[in-house]
Amino acid sequence: MEWLQKISITCFAASYLVVFGIELSRVFFQLDLRRYVRIGLTAAGLFAHTVFLAYHTQLSFNSQGIWLGSWFGWCLSGAWVLAAAYLWLSLRKPHSMIGMFLLPVVLLLVWFGQSFTGSAPFSPGRAKTVWNMVHGSSLLLGTVVVALGFVFGIMYLIQSRRLKQKRSGSFRLPSLEWLNTWAERTLFGSTLFLCGGFASGVALKMVQQSSISESANSVAGAGSIPWSDPVIWTSAVLFLWLLLATIVSVFYKPARRGRKVAYVVTISFLFLLLELVIVWQVGHGTDPQAFNTPRAAWRLNPNTAESISAHPINGKRQGPSRRLVVPPKPAARFSLRTGLRSIGLKPVLQTNGGNS
Amino acid sequence: MNLQVIGCSHHHSSVSVREKLAFTEDQVRSFLDKYHQSFPKSEAVLLATCNRTEFYAAGKSADGVPSSQQMIEFLADNRGLKTGDISNNLFAHQDRAAIAHLFSVAASLDSMVVGEAQILSQVKQAYQIAVDTGQQIPLTHLVFQTAMKVAKRVASETDIHTTRVSVPSVAVNVLTKQIFERLQDKRILILGAGKMAEETLTYIAATGGKDIVVTNRTRRRAEGLAEKFNGQIADWNDLDKQLIDADLIVSTTGATEPVVTHEQFKLVAQKRQEKTLLILDLAIPRDFDSKIGDYESVYLYTLDDLQKECEKNRQSRQSQWPKAQRIVEQETANFFQDVHRRNSGSTIALLKKQANNVKNSELERLLGRLDRLTPEQESEIEQSFHRLVNKLLHPPLKSINADQNSEAGGLLDAMKRLFQLGD
Numbered sequence: 001m002e003w004l005q006k007i008s009i010t011c012f013a014a015s016y017l018v019v020f021g022i023e024l025s026r027v028f029f030q031l032d033l034r035r036y037v038r039i040g041l042t043a044a045g046l047f048a049h050t051v052f053l054a055y056h057t058q059l060s061f062n063s064q065g066i067w068l069g070s071w072f073g074w075c076l077s078g079a080w081v082l083a084a085a086y087l088w089l090s091l092r093k094p095h096s097m098i099g100m101f102l103l104p105v106v107l108l109l110v111w112f113g114q115s116f117t118g119s120a121p122f123s124p125g126r127a128k129t130v131w132n133m134v135h136g137s138s139l140l141l142g143t144v145v146v147a148l149g150f151v152f153g154i155m156y157l158i159q160s161r162r163l164k165q166k167r168s169g170s171f172r173l174p175s176l177e178w179l180n181t182w183a184e185r186t187l188f189g190s191t192l193f194l195c196g197g198f199a200s201g202v203a204l205k206m207v208q209q210s211s212i213s214e215s216a217n218s219v220a221g222a223g224s225i226p227w228s229d230p231v232i233w234t235s236a237v238l239f240l241w242l243l244l245a246t247i248v249s250v251f252y253k254p255a256r257r258g259r260k261v262a263y264v265v266t267i268s269f270l271f272l273l274l275e276l277v278i279v280w281q282v283g284h285g286t287d288p289q290a291f292n293t294p295r296a297a298w299r300l301n302p303n304t305a306e307s308i309s310a311h312p313i314n315g316k317r318q319g320p321s322r323r324l325v326v327p328p329k330p331a332a333r334f335s336l337r338t339g340l341r342s343i344g345l346k347p348v349l350q351t352n353g354g355n356s
Numbered sequence: 357m358n359l360q361v362i363g364c365s366h367h368h369s370s371v372s373v374r375e376k377l378a379f380t381e382d383q384v385r386s387f388l389d390k391y392h393q394s395f396p397k398s399e400a401v402l403l404a405t406c407n408r409t410e411f412y413a414a415g416k417s418a419d420g421v422p423s424s425q426q427m428i429e430f431l432a433d434n435r436g437l438k439t440g441d442i443s444n445n446l447f448a449h450q451d452r453a454a455i456a457h458l459f460s461v462a463a464s465l466d467s468m469v470v471g472e473a474q475i476l477s478q479v480k481q482a483y484q485i486a487v488d489t490g491q492q493i494p495l496t497h498l499v500f501q502t503a504m505k506v507a508k509r510v511a512s513e514t515d516i517h518t519t520r521v522s523v524p525s526v527a528v529n530v531l532t533k534q535i536f537e538r539l540q541d542k543r544i545l546i547l548g549a550g551k552m553a554e555e556t557l558t559y560i561a562a563t564g565g566k567d568i569v570v571t572n573r574t575r576r577r578a579e580g581l582a583e584k585f586n587g588q589i590a591d592w593n594d595l596d597k598q599l600i601d602a603d604l605i606v607s608t609t610g611a612t613e614p615v616v617t618h619e620q621f622k623l624v625a626q627k628r629q630e631k632t633l634l635i636l637d638l639a640i641p642r643d644f645d646s647k648i649g650d651y652e653s654v655y656l657y658t659l660d661d662l663q664k665e666c667e668k669n670r671q672s673r674q675s676q677w678p679k680a681q682r683i684v685e686q687e688t689a690n691f692f693q694d695v696h697r698r699n700s701g702s703t704i705a706l707l708k709k710q711a712n713n714v715k716n717s718e719l720e721r722l723l724g725r726l727d728r729l730t731p732e733q734e735s736e737i738e739q740s741f742h743r744l745v746n747k748l749l750h751p752p753l754k755s756i757n758a759d760q761n762s763e764a765g766g767l768l769d770a771m772k773r774l775f776q777l778g779d
Contacts, residue, residue, distance in 0.1 A: 030515065163534060164649075166661045168668070176632060177537040254630040258653045 004055045007048050009076075013110045015045025016083060016103055023099035027170045035094055042087045049080050071280065074140060075113030081144045082106045093178075097171040101151045131207065135200040142193030143272060149186030150269035152179050153262035160259060183261045187249065190268060191242040198239040205232065230278050238271045357495055357695050358421045361454040362428055362446050363403075363410030366468050369445040377435060377442065379404035381485065387434055388489045394430065395422050399493040401500065403461070403482040405475065407468050412458070414495040424448040455499065456688045462503040463510035464517070465680055470673055471516040476507045498695075506687040513683060516676040523662045524552065527636045528559035530665065532604060535634050535655060539565040543601050546570045546587070547615060548608035549577035552638050556606050557585050569598055573609070599624045605635045607643040615643040625651055636662070700756050700768050706777045707749065715745045 022038045053076060083106050089098045156179040162169045163176070173179070227233055245264045249256035364377055379387065384402045391400045395413070397420030403410040411431055415421035422430065428446060432439045449457045460466045462479045483500040486493055511517045536542055544565050546553050549572040557568065568587030572578035575589065582589045590598050599605070599616065609615055616624075621644075630653040637644045637658045649656030719741050723734060752771060759767040771777070 159534065163655050166657065166664070168530075168665060173534075175533060175537045176535045180632075181537075257630045258632065260630075 004051060007052045007055070009052065009110060009114050012045040012049040012052065012083075013107065013114075015041050015048065016106055016110070019045065019099060020103040020107065023097055023103065026097055026100075038099070039087070039090055042083065042090060046080070046083050046087055049076070049083060053077060053080055071116040072113050074136070075109045075116060078140055078144050078147070079106045079109035079113065081141070082109065082147060085144075085148060093174050095172050096174045098151070098155070098174070100171065101155055102148075105147050105151060131200050131204040135197055135204055138193050138197035138200060142190050142197050143276070145186050145190040145193055146265070146269050146272045149183055149190060149265035152183040152186060153265040153269075155179050156183055156262040157259060157266075160262075180257070180261060183265050184249065184256050187242070187261060187265055187268070188246055190265075191239075191246045194235075194239050194242055198235050201235060202232070205229070229282075231275075231282060234275045234278050238268070238275050241271060242268055357414065357416065357451070358418045359412065359414045359451055359454045359495070359499065360421055360424055360427060360448070361410055361412045361450075361457060362424055362431065362448045363408060364442070364446050365408035365410070365466065367466070368447055373442060373445040374407070374409065376437060377404075377409040377431070378406075379409060381481075384482070384485050385489065388486060388491075390434065391430065392489065392491050395420070398422065399486070399491065399496045401482050401486040401493075401496055403479060405478045408461070408466075410461070412454070412496070412499075414493075414499065416495070424450070452688060452692060455691055456684060458499065458503050459506045459684045459687055460681075462507040463680060463684060464507070465510070465677070465684065470677075471518075473511075473517060476504065479503060479507075499691075502687070502691050506684060509687065510680045510683050514676045514680045516673055516680050522555075523638065523659065523666060524556040524559050526662050526665050526669065527606075527638070527657070528556060528563055531636070531657060531662070532560075532563070532634060535632060536603065539563050539604070542567065542603035544568045545590075545598050545602035545605045546581070546608075547595075547605065547643060548572055548610070548639065549574070549581040550608050550610070552608040553606060554581060554584070556608070556636070556638065557581065557587075560604075560606075561585050565604075569602075571595060571598060596620065596624055600627045603631070603633065605633065606638065607635065608638045609643050611639070611643060612641060614641075614645050615639075616645065616648065618645040618647040621645070621648045621651075625654075628653070638662070696759075696768070700759070703768055703771060703777060704753055704756060707752070707771070707775055710775060710777065711745045711749055715741050 019038050019041045022034055022041070026034070053073070056073065082102060086099055086102045086106065089096075089102070155173050156176060158169075159173045159176055159179060227236075245255075245268070249261065249264075254260070364373055366374070369377075379402060384404055387402055388400055391413075397417075398413050398415035400414075401412040403412070411427055413421050413427060428443050428448075429439050432442055435442075457466070458479075462476055464471050464473065464475045467475050479500070483496070486496055532539065539560060542565065544560055544567060546557060546568065549570060553570075557565075560568070566586075568582070568585050569590045570578045570582040570585075570587050571590040571592055571594075572581075573592050575592075578589050581587070595616070599621070607615065633651075633654045635644055635648070635654065635656045637656060640659060642658055644656060646656070646658075648654055719738060722737065723729070729737075755767060756771060
């Protein structure tokens with residue numbers, strides 16, 4: 001199964017990038033063959049993406065017992081769902097240029113993913129709980145659905161503007177009715193998933209605080225929600241916004257018609273981006289003791305007790321053979337090596353002190 | 357192959373001439389029956405549509421096929437006209453030009469609305485009627501089958517059929533599809549019951565529109581239109597109520613003042629609760645106040661807006677025209693090469709047969725005169741004759757084969773005459 005290791009982010013990112021280029025070329029000229037090339041390349045990219053994710057998820061699970069080991073895995077999983085959605089939409093709406101709007105989101109997620117290759121993994125101890133599983137997967141699906149809603153919303157606004165201005169435009173988009181229906185569905189879907197994510201997150205926090213309090217033989221703060229946590233309150237704001245938008249659109253017809261839904265899903269996406277930035281900045285879900293900063297990944301393998309800096313720079317060491325951990329580079333490359341690193345596995349450089 | 361076509365179309369003939377030469381289906385059948393009685397050695401097809409009447413005649417040899425003048429006379433006689441009345445309004449093409457013309461017609465490059473799909477079914481129907489007459493029509497079969505193949509190729513390899521150029525077709529097939537996913541579940545309100553309304557409804561019905569409501573100041577006309585499209589009739593006084601329920605409005609009245617004013621629509625808009633509304637105002641003067649288009653959920657298109665789209669599509673078709681024309685030219689050349697190849701194959705077979713007959717009779721005569729030949733000697737003489745014939749035939753056969761790729765066929769005719777080969 002060595003070929004599995006050879007599949008890198010470059011394989012599928014390049015496929016998506018070429019498909020995006022093909023989508024853009026539709027603005028300038030028509031070619032029937034292009035459709036098959038586009039679908040074929042997307043399918044190929046998705047296949048490589050699937051294999052890559054499956055392999056690295058397996059590695060992550062074997063090493064830490066968790067599925068999506070870090071933000072790296074989380075972003076790439078989100079990109080995978082969106083790429084699959086693009087393939088499905090390409091087959092359903094072959095004449096519409098949905099990829100022009102959706103593929104940049106996919107590529108951005110892949111790019112974010114690869115730039116997180118050196119960041120801290122999710123805390124293994126916490127990640128193994130059911131609450132964490134529900135929390136992580138709900139937030140992942142919620143993010144994907146919000147991103148989809150954003151794409152549909154933007155397309156709706158462009159299509160509506162073109163029709164109002166009586167311009168047919170140089171590319172085709174789905175009908176307003178279709179875009180409105182799907183934007184509305186994504187609004188409901190994202191509310192549902194983010195509700196699950198928020199509720200499970202709150203439950204998790206309460207359980208965690210309760211156990212800390214018990215261990216400290218104190219009842220103060222046990223079971224209460226820490227509203228001062230920026231992740232908690234921004235999540236609450238996002239969730240309330242979505243809940244309100246959903247309730248209004250269910251009970252008030254005009255709210256789910258026309259551009260309003262498009263605006264709501266677009267604003268939701270911006271809210272979500274803000275939320276994700278905060279979550280990442282505070283290192284939510286990761287183990288702060290293991291990795292305080294991306295640079296903190298400079299460390300020794302736990303099997304060895306000493307730091308590299310404690311030894312002579314020329315590398316001439318005494319004593320038994322030891323393993324040196326190669327630190328991740330700040331600007332990570334698209335490679336299996338960086339992928340391994342991101343999910344907590346440590347590519348090692350084997351040195352033999354006795355022989356050097 | 358000899359092929360002639362005479363006829364009239366919207367390009368060369370006025371409506372008055374086309375009317376005189378119009379045929380119903382039964383009249384076409386009767387025309388072909390009479391033709392076969394007059395010219396039994398040839399085949400004929402009559403293509404009669406509202407924009408053209410074309411009379412095709414084909415035969416293996418030139419003597420069996422009527423000349424253009426004979427065809428004009430036959431056509432005029434059948435319609436009870438004098439030849440002089442119509443001859444100046446008719447076109448005539450022969451062989452290659454006739455084939456290229458038929459291919460262009462079938463591919464809808466010669467139609468009034470270039471790219472319209474109806475002409476292909478009309479060509480098929482004309483061919484089918486010719487088949488139904490019971491006459492053998494191998495040449496016509498070949499020509500018309502190829503014409504249909506060419507039409508399909510043009511349709512698949514160019515965009516000439518995809519762009520719409522008439523206002524109702526653009527309105528329904530282009531514009532409504534950008535707003536509505538389907539028309540099956542949409543309330544369609546038609547204001548007016550004129551020709552434009554009927555034409556637009558034809559496209560709407562073809563797209564799946566079912567929930568149709570027709571309203572008109574003259575109820576009787578609305579009833580006729582509603583009945584034709586299985587729609588409902590609404591009283592003109594209930595217009596506001598109908599405006600509230602509608603998803604798509606097609607307005608084609610002949611009113612001199614706006615039928616729906618901005619003030620009137622304000623109340624309607626409140627009750628619509630921002631439901632998307634597409635208004636196709638195809639009337640001149642306009643039936644809807646232009647301010648109505650300012651509502652966020654209302655998309656108001658006038659005749660001028662749609663004309664712009666039509667003009668753009670016409671230009672788009674023009675850009676596809678050279679590509680389509682190249683396909684027709686290519687297929688015409690291929691067709692003649694194919695016909696020539698078939699003819700040369702049969703000529704070669706005849707030539708070989710004739711040479712072998714001569715060889716066999718001479719061999720028989722020689723062997724009868726020579727006694728006491730051993731079997732080896734007989735075989736040697738036979739092989740010698742065989743080689744002689746082959747060597748004599750090799751240069752002319754090689755020339756015919758080389759000539760297969762040309763569509764002229766002059767060498768083949770010369771060969772037939774030179775060696776006195778029959779058909």
